[in-house]
Amino acid sequence: MAEIQLRNLSKRWGSFVGVDNFDLTIADREFLVLLGPSGCGKTTTMRMIAGLEEVTEGEIWIGDRKVNDLEPKDRDVAMVFQSYGLYPNMNVYDNIRFPLKVRKVDKSEHDARVMKAAEMVELTDFLHRKPAALSGGQRQRVALARAIVREPNVFLMDEPLSNLDAKLRVSTRAQIKNLSHELQVTTVYVTHDQIEAMTLADRVVVMNAGVVQQVGSPTEIYDNPANTFVAGFIGSPAMNLIDGHLAGGRFTAQGTEVTGLKGPDGPVTLGFRAEDATVSNDTSGQITAPAYSMELLGDATMVTVRVDGQQVNVKASKEYRAEIGDTVSISVPPEICHLFDRQSGARIAV
Template sequence: MASVTFNNVSKKFGEFVAVADFNLEVRDKEFLVLLGPSGCGKTTTMRMVAGLEEATSGDIYIDAERINGVLPKYRDVAMVFQSYALYPHLTVEQNIGYPLKIRKVPPEESKRRVAEVARRVELETMLSRLPRELSGGQRQRVALARAIVRTPRVFLMDEPLSNLDAKLRTQMRSELKHLQHELQVTTIYVTHDQIEAMTLAHRVAVMNRGVIEQLGTPREIYSDPRTLFVAGFIGSPPMNLIPGEARDGIFTSAGLRVDGLGQASVPRAVLGVRPEDIHATGAGGRDANLVAPIYSVELTGENTLVSLRLGAQLLTLRADKNFAGQIDQPIGIKVAADRVFLFDGESQRRVDF
């Protein structure tokens, strides 16, 4: 298959810098996710690999081949878009086989390859149908099969699941992950959905304003965020980010006090703590880091999300599914001091202690 390498790649649209000094190696057979909000440069980065955008500066390689200036049709990559982009007048079989027709693959070989790919994505009984006769998930599988049938060096996927409903997205995530494992094709996947990134990727590149804020495995990104942006972007519900002050290892903010932070002293500090690392205690508990009235209670099924008002913001904790607290009832909370993160509000970087 192939690796993809970016060496000091930048892309400008006039004076606007969409991607800045981008360096990344996507390993052979890796499923790498570019994750970030709209406008962060993730789709532009992928389109430069496809040849739909040209880099303003820097070099892009597939294996040892520099592909800057190479026409898209000669790059041997296959792209799956957010929209299915199927030909409405062609059957499923014809849609899947269209790339082979363009390449003048012999009919018998084409038919064999289409049948094999259709079997992989469980469309073998639908080959004679038109796209209008398919569900959204089935149409997306046709789009995937059309990319797979080419056996490209690299798959490029631009938010392919965003048009599906929640149940279908969950199903298609499983199918995509298994399919990539089976095919062993290098894949670059673009999304703003951190759940997709966490469940699909071997590694995640979290992007913000045209640069990579952090690169690592999903576990590393979740458990060891290096910047405020990454800490707040990854997690559902997101990490609690509480502005305050740290002095001699003690963080304080609007009635909340957390000690055990070494000797850290940060005038404009932000304390980060995930909802699962905050535990409810009795309202009169002496060891509570904070006592405050409940603002909201949300049962999600396997657990309960409880929010408390902390100054001008809400503090969310993940409680047991049988949590019985009511709105406006005072409760105490205990923060797991060994699971908190401290960030410098000025530099946005994490402070180790």
């Protein structure tokens, strides 16, 4: 059992708050992703779990043990870093085997465990090579195998894909997803890439400036963002957000008018996803503006307009065509819209 409890966890350096009152239970075998921009506190949280960073306030429990005062080696966690951290003088086999030697695992077990871990990450043909003779993706797989061979209670992964090119990121992401299914080990994964978070996580924790903004499944966070920060961070492209005014169910902003909405009168931010709106070349929609940009994506066409100085993106069909500068009309049905309080940024529940 490797349930992790983070009880009112905080980390401060003088007056600077890195993590503020983080309170969460991570279920046994759950794949939890900490997501947010640089400096939001996600890596600091992971380092506190690992024992690499001292806790200012709060408690960390792994299973039935409070681990605040335990050394990293005694917490039974395995880390995979952004920098692969391989030993250049050792071949792949010995790099993977190294944690077993350090932990004084019986030598009779070494070969079987190394081969099993290498097979899981498809490295059996590269065991004799040194790290310098490997590609970035292969080096990251060695780092994964070195964590797997430990058979820990918890995996901690700190942006393990950020050094890889786009194509390798996709294939290695799929490999991590498959490994988590096979290994069934509690995993905490740090990333600033919301696509990684959406594809890998059982639950996502969105953080900003050391504070948890929202915790939920990828679907919950995508469909019902708690505030404008989450709405503007999750999604590719992020949710369109337009500042305006709501009165009697009618939202108005420069170049925008949407009726049939539910919410209190006053200043609000209207949000909607690019794929939920539609675009045409007439003037029947709620937003009419000149096309600012047209991007062919293969399966769709991304149409961008500027409304009151803000960019608004809409995904049209791959056949849709318009020239930059042509007037386009965007239809925004009220049922696809989200409303947020202008002052606090919080979602308005209706």
